Amino acid sequence: MESQEQGRQSFSKHLTQSEAKDRIIFFSYTDVAPFFEFQEGYLFFVNVTDSLGKAWTFIGTFYTNPEIGKYVSIKWPQFSSVKGLKANDEVIFTERPRRKSEAPWKKFKLVIKRKIRLFGQDIWGELK
Numbered sequence: 001m002e003s004q005e006q007g008r009q010s011f012s013k014h015l016t017q018s019e020a021k022d023r024i025i026f027f028s029y030t031d032v033a034p035f036f037e038f039q040e041g042y043l044f045f046v047n048v049t050d051s052l053g054k055a056w057t058f059i060g061t062f063y064t065n066p067e068i069g070k071y072v073s074i075k076w077p078q079f080s081s082v083k084g085l086k087a088n089d090e091v092i093f094t095e096r097p098r099r100k101s102e103a104p105w106k107k108f109k110l111v112i113k114r115k116i117r118l119f120g121q122d123i124w125g126e127l128k
Contacts, residue, residue: 009034010094017087023041023080025091031060035095035106038070046074048093048110050083051128056110083127084102089114090124 010026011031019025031037036044046058058076065071085091090113098107114126 012092015087015089018086020085023077025074028094032072040064048108050110
């Protein structure tokens with residue numbers, strides 16, 4: 001899913017049970033094409049800042065599968081463990097501008113939202 005947030009592009013999804021368990025997330029390449037140039041088997045870094053301002057680095061890989069097409073996997077075992085990510089949590093990567101002193105690769109702000117039940121209603125709260 002692609003949207004505009006404060007003039008910046010983002011991509012997001014809800015975690016599946018296996019993504020939460022295995023601490024790896026998969027995106028169809030069409031979801032992330034505006035951000036990354038596809039290179040089969042290529043490893044790349046995904047630098048993010050979480051809601052608390054802490055910096056994290058994930059490792060992404062490009063793949064092609066004859067049945068599902070091009071996709072990207074992002075491994076984030078430490079982040080997933082520390083944040084206690086669960087199935088159905090929504091992850092939102094929002095691109096942020098690169099500062100002059102930073103490395104040339106893409107930077108993102110990462111927001112995690114979890115559905116909680118409050119006073120009989122389901123609401124989405126931001127996970128810190």
